[in-house]
Amino acid sequence: MTExxxxxxxxxxxxxxxxxxxxxxxxxxxxxxxxxxxxATLERIDGAVEELGYRPNLMARSMRTRRTGRLAVVMxxxxxxxxxxxSGALAAGHEAxxxxxxxxxxxxxxxxxxxxxxxxxxxxVDGVLSLTPMAAGIEHGLPEGAAVVxxxxxxxxxxxxxxLTDASPVTELMERLAALGHRRFLHxxxxxxxxxxRARKAAYLEAVExxxxxxxxxxxxxxxxxxxxEAVMRLDSDRLPTAVIAANDVVASGVVRGxxxxxxDVPGDLSVTGWDDNExxxxxxxxxxxxxxxxxxxxxxxxxxxxxxxxxxxLEPWSGPVTQVIWRESTAPxxxxxxxxxxxxx
Amino acid sequence: MTExxxxxxxxxxxxxxxxxxxxxxxxxxxxxxxxxxxxATLERIDGAVEELGYRPNLMARSMRTRRTGRLAVVMxxxxxxxxxxxSGALAAGHEAxxxxxxxxxxxxxxxxxxxxxxxxxxxxVDGVLSLTPMAAGIEHGLPEGAAVVxxxxxxxxxxxxxxLTDASPVTELMERLAALGHRRFLHxxxxxxxxxxRARKAAYLEAVExxxxxxxxxxxxxxxxxxxxEAVMRLDSDRLPTAVIAANDVVASGVVRGxxxxxxDVPGDLSVTGWDDNExxxxxxxxxxxxxxxxxxxxxxxxxxxxxxxxxxxLEPWSGPVTQVIWRESTAPxxxxxxxxxxxxx
DNA sequence: GAAGCGAAAGTGAACGTTCACTATTCTGCC
DNA sequence: GGCAGAATAGTGAACGTTCACTTTCGCTTC
Numbered sequence: 001m002t003e004x005x006x007x008x009x010x011x012x013x014x015x016x017x018x019x020x021x022x023x024x025x026x027x028x029x030x031x032x033x034x035x036x037x038x039x040a041t042l043e044r045i046d047g048a049v050e051e052l053g054y055r056p057n058l059m060a061r062s063m064r065t066r067r068t069g070r071l072a073v074v075m076x077x078x079x080x081x082x083x084x085x086x087s088g089a090l091a092a093g094h095e096a097x098x099x100x101x102x103x104x105x106x107x108x109x110x111x112x113x114x115x116x117x118x119x120x121x122x123x124x125v126d127g128v129l130s131l132t133p134m135a136a137g138i139e140h141g142l143p144e145g146a147a148v149v150x151x152x153x154x155x156x157x158x159x160x161x162x163x164l165t166d167a168s169p170v171t172e173l174m175e176r177l178a179a180l181g182h183r184r185f186l187h188x189x190x191x192x193x194x195x196x197x198r199a200r201k202a203a204y205l206e207a208v209e210x211x212x213x214x215x216x217x218x219x220x221x222x223x224x225x226x227x228x229x230e231a232v233m234r235l236d237s238d239r240l241p242t243a244v245i246a247a248n249d250v251v252a253s254g255v256v257r258g259x260x261x262x263x264x265d266v267p268g269d270l271s272v273t274g275w276d277d278n279e280x281x282x283x284x285x286x287x288x289x290x291x292x293x294x295x296x297x298x299x300x301x302x303x304x305x306x307x308x309x310x311x312x313x314x315l316e317p318w319s320g321p322v323t324q325v326i327w328r329e330s331t332a333p334x335x336x337x338x339x340x341x342x343x344x345x346x
Numbered sequence: 347m348t349e350x351x352x353x354x355x356x357x358x359x360x361x362x363x364x365x366x367x368x369x370x371x372x373x374x375x376x377x378x379x380x381x382x383x384x385x386a387t388l389e390r391i392d393g394a395v396e397e398l399g400y401r402p403n404l405m406a407r408s409m410r411t412r413r414t415g416r417l418a419v420v421m422x423x424x425x426x427x428x429x430x431x432x433s434g435a436l437a438a439g440h441e442a443x444x445x446x447x448x449x450x451x452x453x454x455x456x457x458x459x460x461x462x463x464x465x466x467x468x469x470x471v472d473g474v475l476s477l478t479p480m481a482a483g484i485e486h487g488l489p490e491g492a493a494v495v496x497x498x499x500x501x502x503x504x505x506x507x508x509x510l511t512d513a514s515p516v517t518e519l520m521e522r523l524a525a526l527g528h529r530r531f532l533h534x535x536x537x538x539x540x541x542x543x544r545a546r547k548a549a550y551l552e553a554v555e556x557x558x559x560x561x562x563x564x565x566x567x568x569x570x571x572x573x574x575x576e577a578v579m580r581l582d583s584d585r586l587p588t589a590v591i592a593a594n595d596v597v598a599s600g601v602v603r604g605x606x607x608x609x610x611d612v613p614g615d616l617s618v619t620g621w622d623d624n625e626x627x628x629x630x631x632x633x634x635x636x637x638x639x640x641x642x643x644x645x646x647x648x649x650x651x652x653x654x655x656x657x658x659x660x661l662e663p664w665s666g667p668v669t670q671v672i673w674r675e676s677t678a679p680x681x682x683x684x685x686x687x688x689x690x691x692x
Numbered sequence: 693g694a695a696g697c698g699a700a701a702g703t704g705a706a707c708g709t710t711c712a713c714t715a716t717t718c719t720g721c722c
Numbered sequence: 723g724g725c726a727g728a729a730t731a732g733t734g735a736a737c738g739t740t741c742a743c744t745t746t747c748g749c750t751t752c
Contacts, residue, residue, distance in 0.1 A: 012738055023702045028740060038700065055463075058470050059414070060738035063405050063707055070470075072447075083429060090450045101418075102448035104436045117401075124404050124416075225629040253629035260631055280626045283571040283599035285606055358708055369732045374710060382730065406708035409737055695751090702745065708737105715732070721725090 088299030228254025434645030536593030574600025
C-alpha cells in the first residue's frame with residue numbers, strides 16, 4: 001500500500017516544537033505532565049500537536065527511559081483453553097498501568113527457554129511471566145534484566161500452573177461420596193504429562209487409602225471423552241464401582257455415555273464427577289457434579305507476582321477460594337433408583 | 347531481586363566490539379548476517395559475545411530500522427473463547443517471520459478505537475489486526491503508519507469476524523431436516539448484539555420462507571443454556587415444533603434438557619441442532635448435531651491479510667471449508683420413536 | 693536598586709542500533 | 723611493480739526521545 005518513497009515519516013517532537021515555537025524539551029515536558037508550563041505555551045503546543053497529528057514514539061521513549069511499560073505472558077497455545085486465566089492476568093496488568101501481551105511458545109524445553117530469554121533480554125518488555133517451564137538455573141543466565149517469573153509449580157510438560165494443580169477438591173468429592181455410602185471407586189485419569197492430572201490421581205489414591213475405600217483401579221486417560229467411555233466399557237461386571245471420579249468434564253460425559261451404553265443409570269447405579277465446570281455441565285442429563293476453578297483469580301495473582309518483581313505497585317491479590325465443588329444430579333447415594341429428571345436443575 | 351544500584355546495564359554492541367578488538371560496525375555486520383567477515387574476526391566476535399552474554403537490544407534496532415517484526419492482534423477478551431482462532435493466527439505470523447502478540451481491549455467503541463490507534467502509531471508494532479470494530483473513517487486518521495486491518499465484517503458489538511458470521515450451515519441443517527419430513531421449526535436465537543447471532547436468525551427466517559416451512563417463532567436468547575430451557579418450556583403444547591435450531595451448543599443442551607423436563611424425547615419428538623462442536627457434544631445423550639467451524643483457518647487468513655498489508659510475504663491461505671455440519675443422534679425424522687441406544691435416560 | 697530566588701524555557705548529550713560513506717588490505721593481472 | 727577492483731573494516735551521523743544542565747526572566751526583599 002505504502003509507496004517505497006519516504007516511508008511516511010511520522011511527526012516528531014522537534015517538528016511539534018518548531019511549529020509551536022518552543023524547544024523540543026518543552027514539548028517533552030508537555031508530554032510528561034503538562035505542568036510547569038505557561039498557559040499560553042501549553043495552548044500553542046496543544047495546537048501544534050493537533051495540527052500535526054503527533055503521537056509520541058514509544059519505542060524511542062523506552063529506549064531512553066529503559067522502561068517499556070509492557071509485560072509479556074508466555075504460554076503454550078494449548079493453555080489458551082484457559083481463557084479466563086488470561087482475562088484475570090490482563091485485568092491485573094491494566095490496573096497496574098501495564099500493557100500485557102500474550103506470546104505463545106512451542107517446541108522443546110530448550111527452544112522455549114531460549115525464546116523466553118530472548119524476550120526478556122530484548123528490551124521489548126519489562127517483565128516476562130512464563131507459564132512455560134524452563135531449563136533449571138535460568139535465573140543465573142539472566143543479567144538482572146527483565147524479571148522472569150516462572151510460575152513456580154509449572155511442570156515439566158508445561159501444562160499447569162501452581163494453583164491449578166491443587167487437587168484438594170478430589171478429597172472433598174470423595175469424602176462426601178463416602179459419607180453418602182459409596183465404597184467402591186474408579187478414577188479415570190487425565191494425560192499424566194500434565195501436573196494437574198497427576199495431582200488429581202495422587203489425591204484420589206490418597207483418599208482411597210485414608211478413607212479405607214476400595215478402588216477398582218485408575219483408568220489411564222488423555223482428557224478425552226472416549227477415554228471415559230472406554231474406561232466404563234472395560235469395567236468388570238462383577239465388580240462395578242458405584243462412583244467415578246473423572247479427570248474433567250469431558251471425560252465425565254464420556255463416562256456417563258459409557259454407563260448408558262452398558263445400561264447403567266447415573267446416578268442410580270453410578271455417581272460421576274467431573275472437573276472444570278464446563279458450560280454444558282448443568283444441562284446434561286443428569287447435570288454433572290463438578291469442580292469450578294477461579295481462573296481469573298489464578299491469572300491475577302500470577303501477574304501480581306510479576307508486577308511486584310519489576311518494581312510495580314503492590315495490588316490486592318485474589319484471596320478467595322480458588323476451587324469450589326458444585327454438587328449436581330450426577331451424584332447420589334449408591335443403589336437408589338435415579339430421581340426423576342425434573343427434580344430440579346441445580 | 348534486582349538491587350537498586352546501577353540498573354544492570356546490559357552489554358552493548360560497542361563493548362563487544364572493544365573486547366573483540368573490532369569496530370562496532372563490524373559487530374553490527376556480524377549480527378546481521380555473519381557474512382563478509384574474516385573467519386578470524388568472526389571467531390573473536392563469537393568469543394566476545396559469549397563472554398559478555400551479549401544480546402542485541404531489539405528496541406534500539408527497531409528504532410533505527412523502523413521495523414519491529416511484531417504484529418498485534420487486538421481482540422476483546424470475550425473472544426478469547428475462540429482460542430483456536432488465535433492458534434491459527436499465531437502460526438501464520440510465525441511462518442512469515444513475525445512475532446504475533448495478543449492485546450486485549452475493553453470499553454466503548456471510542457475507547458477501543460483510541461487504543462488501537464495508539465498501538466498502531468506507537469511504533470511498537472508493524473501492524474495491527476483489529477478484531478474489534480472501530481469508529482468509521484479510522485483509516486484516514488492513520489498517517490500511513492502501521493497498517494491496521496480491521497477484519498471487515500466485524501460488527502458494531504465487536505463480537506464476530508467475517509467468516510464467523512457465515513450462517514449458511516443453518517440452511518444446510520434445515521434443508522436436511524425438511525427432507526427428513528420436518529415441517530414445524532423453532533429457532534432459539536443468540537444474543538442479537540452479536541453479528542453471528544443475527545446472521546443465524548436471518549438464515550433461519552430465510553430458510554423457513556424459502557422452503558415453505560412453518561415457524562412457531564424465534565425465541566430470544568443470550569447464548570445461555572437457560573434460554574434454551576425456557577424457550578422449550580414456554581412452547582404451546584398444541585403446536586409443538588418437531589425441530590429446534592439452537593444458536594449454539596450450550597443453548598441446544600438447554601433445549602434438550604427442557605424437552606426432557608416436558609417429557610419430550612429427543613430426537614423422537616424433537617430434533618435439536620447446536621453450533622460450535624463443543625467437546626461435550628459427542629457424549630451427550632443424545633449426541634448433538636452441530637456445526638464445526640475451522641477457527642484455525644479463519645485466524646490464519648486474517649493474519650495473512652495483515653502480513654500482506656505490511657508488505658510481508660504472501661503465504662498460502664486456508665482455502666478449505668470453514669464450516670461443516672456434523673450429524674449426530676439429536677436429529678432424526680419426526681414422529682419416530684427414539685432409536686434408544688439403551689433406553690437409559692428415562 | 694541590586695542581590696536572591698523560583699519559574700519557565702533552552703541546550704546538548706545520551707540511549708544502542710544501523711546506514712551511508714570512507715579507508716584499508718588483499719588479490720590477480722598486465 | 724603498479725594498479726584496478728573486490729573484500730574487509732572503520733567512522734560518524736542518524737533514529738526520537740528524555741536527562742542533566744544552563745539560561746533567561748520577572749518578582750521579592752532589604
